[in-house]
Amino acid sequence: MTTRSLSVSRSLRILLAVAFALGCAIVARAQEAQAPAPATAEEAEKESQNEIARQLANPISSTWSLQFQFNNFDLTNGRWNNNLLFQPVLPVSLTSGVNLITRPVVQVYNSVPYQTSTGEKARTTNFGDWTQVELFSPTNTGHWLLALGPTFIFPTGGSVYTSQGKFQIGPSAVVAYMNKEFIAGVFPQQWWSYAGDADRPQTSQMFLQPIFNVFIHGGWNVGYSGIITVNWEAPPNNRWTVPIGLQIGKVVKFGNLPVKFQIAGQYMVTQPDPVGQHWNIQLNITPVIPKLIQGVLFE
Secondary structure, three states: OOHHHHHHHHHHHHHHHHHHHHHHHHHHHHHHHHOOOOOOHHHHHHHHHHHHHHHHHOOOOOOEEEEEEEEEEEEOOOOEEEEEEEEEEEEEEOOOOEEEEEEEEEEEEEEEEEEOOOOOEEEEEEOOOEEEEEEEEEOOOOOEEEEEEEEEEEOOOOOOOOOOOEEEEEEEEEEEEEOOOEEEEEEEEEEEEEEEOOOOOOOEEEEEEEEEEEEEOOOEEEEEOOOEEEEOOOOHHHOEEEEEEEEEEEEEEEOOEEEEEEEEEEEEEEOOOOOOEEEEEEEEEEEEEOOOOOOEOOO
């Protein structure tokens, strides 16, 4: 091979090497341009709020929370019934495959209007009955949320107008489907009285809570609000209270403390006579607290 041929061959190899290097640089540059930018602190914070909103909408989540719910009912007789409920959610891991979710409902006060024997309008405000739900839930069920357990009502009310006067027990359950966009399901509870004040009537009642929420970026949720109630001891045409309602909530953070604020309105399409709930304006404030019982209780 001549010197000129060697020179051309060497030049060609150098040219190919340079072209290959330039090509690799261009491809790397293009891939860098197409790669998503690292999440900003603001975006990471919004995603954290989204996750908290999903957990608080989940009735059997592993998140500890302390909900304060204020209800303001417009009754069909033109008067008002107000109450404040304290509703913590306290889940623990019994085993690696089963969680126990404790959900007390404490009526901090119940302000009830009534009519005296002389026909005068009066009102009493006192502590109400205590409801306790214990739900056993299997873990690793994918998008499905399943739970079953007992529910109790204790006659802790301080007045005949704010208490049913009966110890009650029955079953409760949760069946729901949940993903990052929405949750849909149902949470029924049924109680029968078995003890208590002998002068008070026996009870058989059900609460049926439809669950439907759509999650919106930034910790927002929009969905159905209301609990269907049934008094099985009443005549068949006078048993049901059926609400149609809408709720809007938002998770915000005060330092490291996440708090969900939610407002809801409900219209009762049917209610018992002679006095039933007509409208309700509801406010929920739900701080999220650290889980106080960590780990698995029974390995």
